[in-house]
Amino acid sequence: MNFRNGYLATIILAAYLLLAPYFVSAEGKVEWSKPQQPFCIAGNLYYVGTYDLACYLVTTSEGHILINEGLDSTVPMIRANVERLGFKFTDIKILLISQAHFDHVGGLAKIQALTGAKVMIDKMDAPVVEDGGNSDYLFGGKGRGSMFKPVKVDRLLSDGDIVTLGGMQLKMLHHPGHTKGACSYLMDIVDKKRTYKVLIANMPTILDDTKAGMATYPNVDKDFAYTLHSLKTVKFDLWVAAHASQFYLHENHKDRKGYHPELFMDKKHYDEELKELSQDYVKKFGR
Numbered sequence: 001m002n003f004r005n006g007y008l009a010t011i012i013l014a015a016y017l018l019l020a021p022y023f024v025s026a027e028g029k030v031e032w033s034k035p036q037q038p039f040c041i042a043g044n045l046y047y048v049g050t051y052d053l054a055c056y057l058v059t060t061s062e063g064h065i066l067i068n069e070g071l072d073s074t075v076p077m078i079r080a081n082v083e084r085l086g087f088k089f090t091d092i093k094i095l096l097i098s099q100a101h102f103d104h105v106g107g108l109a110k111i112q113a114l115t116g117a118k119v120m121i122d123k124m125d126a127p128v129v130e131d132g133g134n135s136d137y138l139f140g141g142k143g144r145g146s147m148f149k150p151v152k153v154d155r156l157l158s159d160g161d162i163v164t165l166g167g168m169q170l171k172m173l174h175h176p177g178h179t180k181g182a183c184s185y186l187m188d189i190v191d192k193k194r195t196y197k198v199l200i201a202n203m204p205t206i207l208d209d210t211k212a213g214m215a216t217y218p219n220v221d222k223d224f225a226y227t228l229h230s231l232k233t234v235k236f237d238l239w240v241a242a243h244a245s246q247f248y249l250h251e252n253h254k255d256r257k258g259y260h261p262e263l264f265m266d267k268k269h270y271d272e273e274l275k276e277l278s279q280d281y282v283k284k285f286g287r
């Protein structure tokens with residue numbers, strides 16, 4: 001190694017050491033990529049996500065629906081979880097999301113390619129899914145290219161639309177704010193004992209750079225207000241969310257063994273979380 005190369009190597013090493021934390025953060029928090037045992041939530045609804053990135057499988061006799069696809073790098077984990085439960089990954093027919101952020105759609109392109117499933121997205125998030133995050137109102141348009149692999153959307157969903165497969169009906173609730181097309185899903189899940197109304201909630205977390213009247217999303221404050229009100233009034237028996245931490249999966253289920261739908265009836269934490277988010281709303285938008 002001559003002097004010049006040694007100098008260059010030092011610069012590269014220094015740059016790497018400086019930037020290394022960002023390479024790690026490109027794939028997000030450690031809990032996002034930690035494996036998680038899949039399990040049945042209730043009836044034909046299963047948790048197949050990672051430790052914190054919640055992905056839900058709704059199985060039917062005519063194929064399955066997957067809600068949230070995690071990161072590109074966690075696709076093998078999700079696939080293994082689906083197969084560990086005894087289902088075929090290629091039987092997934094419909095792909096849905098809670099919101100077009102890379103921690104929920106990063107794996108969408110790969111899973112779509114592996115399964116050939118139809119991608120159905122809230123019409124306000126569809127452009128973001130199709131341009132890999134470039135039109136995201138907070139993270140997009142900063143010249144850094146796609147944040148995830150763009151995916152062509154097969155069906156645009158509007159508030160109240162029903163997604164059907166094999167006798168299952170999922171009602172999409174448009175819950176904008178966190179992204180313009182963030183959404184929740186309501187469905188009836190039946191087991192041997194009873195029918196549960198299940199809410200897969202998209203909690204309206206307000207990100208730091210959000211401002212009322214911002215050019216990329218002038219009505220952001222009104223949308224958050226609408227979503228908070230909608231989530232406070234929706235009726236359900238069981239609830240889960242896009243991140244395991246949001247519905248206290250690991251605290252509530254520490255000692256769980258076997259089948260326990262009642263562990264998801266935690267209305268107390270649901271109300272507490274919405275209360276906190278409402279306080280954040282007042283802090284941010286002042287009313």
Ligand SMILES: [Zn+2]
Pocket residue numbers: 099101178
């Ligand atoms: Zn997000």
